[in-house]
Amino acid sequence: MTRQEILDELKKVLTPYTADKEALAKVDENTDLIKDLKINSANLVDIIIDAESKYNIEIDYDSADRMTNVGSCIDVISEKMGQGQV
Amino acid sequence: MISIGNDIVDLTAIDKNRTQQKAFYSKILSDTEQQLYSRSSQIPFEIYVWLLWSAKESVYKFAKRLDPELVFSPPRIVIQSEPIFEAEFSKLKNFQNDTLEGTGFASASTTNLEILYKDKTYYSRSFIFNELIATFVGDEPTMEKIQWGIKKIQSADSEFQSQAVREFISGRLASAFPSDEIKITKTDIGYPIFSQNDQILDIKASFAHHGHYVAYALGA
Numbered sequence: 573m574t575r576q577e578i579l580d581e582l583k584k585v586l587t588p589y590t591a592d593k594e595a596l597a598k599v600d601e602n603t604d605l606i607k608d609l610k611i612n613s614a615n616l617v618d619i620i621i622d623a624e625s626k627y628n629i630e631i632d633y634d635s636a637d638r639m640t641n642v643g644s645c646i647d648v649i650s651e652k653m654g655q656g657q658v
Numbered sequence: 659m660i661s662i663g664n665d666i667v668d669l670t671a672i673d674k675n676r677t678q679q680k681a682f683y684s685k686i687l688s689d690t691e692q693q694l695y696s697r698s699s700q701i702p703f704e705i706y707v708w709l710l711w712s713a714k715e716s717v718y719k720f721a722k723r724l725d726p727e728l729v730f731s732p733p734r735i736v737i738q739s740e741p742i743f744e745a746e747f748s749k750l751k752n753f754q755n756d757t758l759e760g761t762g763f764a765s766a767s768t769t770n771l772e773i774l775y776k777d778k779t780y781y782s783r784s785f786i787f788n789e790l791i792a793t794f795v796g797d798e799p800t801m802e803k804i805q806w807g808i809k810k811i812q813s814a815d816s817e818f819q820s821q822a823v824r825e826f827i828s829g830r831l832a833s834a835f836p837s838d839e840i841k842i843t844k845t846d847i848g849y850p851i852f853s854q855n856d857q858i859l860d861i862k863a864s865f866a867h868h869g870h871y872v873a874y875a876l877g878a
Contacts, residue, residue: 591815607848610816612868613715613730614667617685624681636685637731 573653575601578646585622589615601643619645627653659877662804662862663720663795665712668869669705670789671814677704686711686732694740701786705750708791710737713771713782716795719849719864721775726847738772738779753787756810759830762802763794792866794875805830805876812870819867827863827874835859 573581583599590596590609605611605619620636623629623645629652631639638644676682683692686707695706714735722728760766768783773795781801784793785808792808794801807830811822824842831840831852841853852859864875 612816614672614711614868616730617682618673618676620685621676621681633685633731633733637729640729 573650575646575650578649579642581626582623582642582645582649585619585626586611589619599642601641601646603642605640605642605645623649629653659803659862660797661720661723662864662875662877663716663718664806664864664866664873664875665715665719665793666808666866666868666871666873667708667712667791668789668814668871669708669787669791671869672704672708674704677707683707686714688733688736691737694737705786705791709769709784709786709793710771712784712791712793713737713773713795716782716793716864717773717775717780720780720795720797721778722847723849723862735773735775738774750786750788753789753808753810757807758785758809759805759807761805762800763804764802790871792871792873796877803877806874807876808871808873810870811867811872814869816867819872823865823867823872823874826872827865827876830874830876831861 583596586596586609589611592610595609603609605616606613620631620639624631627649629649631648631652635648635652639648687710691710695703711732714732715730717735718728718730763783766785768785771782773780773782778797780795780797781799782793782795783801784791794804794806796804807826809822809826811819828840835854838854840859843851845851850863850865852861852863860878862877866873
């Protein structure tokens with residue numbers, strides 16, 4: 573998958589956890605999950621679990637820690653899918 | 659007081675079934691903390707998970723003010739002691755009157771933890787009701803100077819939550835700083851700054867919101 577394809581799928585993962593659909597529509601790699609998308613920190617684990625099941629990957633503690641913005645989420649997902657940096 | 663931290667969890671907004679799945683709670687609790695539960699199983703497991711989450715998040719907020727580069731990593735913030743629960747914990751109470759405020763925790767029914775993070779010990783006090791868990795964290799065991807508040811709000815919209823917690827704490831501050839309006843802004847890393855007539859006030863505070871609840875912790 574390309575980064576763009578991962579981004580398109582990631583948006584679907586994030587959708588249930590943000591009420592700010594306008595910000596979600598304008599998402600780019602620098603979008604911060606908490607500050608920009610107003611996702612409550614209590615939902616961060618949900619997002620990691622959803623990404624794990626959607627991409628059939630396992631996200632360890634170190635990788636989960638990095639998933640604070642959209643770009644780093646894509647980094648982690650693409651690494652775990654075995655493609656390394658796209 | 660060098661910093662302060664708090665967190666609130668709206669228990670009506672969390673997914674209880676999902677919380678009980680290992681894939682979920684193992685992202686929050688260490689192996690030791692998972693084992694600790696079986697010995698203190700007076701409370702439902704999902705409440706235990708979110709109690710520890712709120713303590714860990716509060717510690718993170720305390721530490722982040724002093725070290726802005728920190729990232730939140732719940733399993734690395736370690737609960738040191740078995741939670742000390744009230745004797746009649748089996749009967750959780752409802753959150754009544756929509757607002758609860760106080761100073762210190764000597765007369766409050768709280769669940770208390772000691773938490774270790776990066777070689778420093780933190781102390782937490784948590785109120786647990788049927789609807790919510792509200793946690794307050796300091797780095798001194800007594801915590802008698804911490805002013806705190808918990809409030810039910812009408813909308814879970816993030817703008818509304820943010821406005822509501824500001825109004826809530828402003829009401830509390832009005833008695834201590836009566837003369838002029840207090841402005842509240844936030845730093846880049848997200849903690850609040852208070853000013854009056856362009857003077858920054860020596861106040862450390864932490865805000866939290868989730869679902870239909872907001873809370874503040876306040877220390878001079």
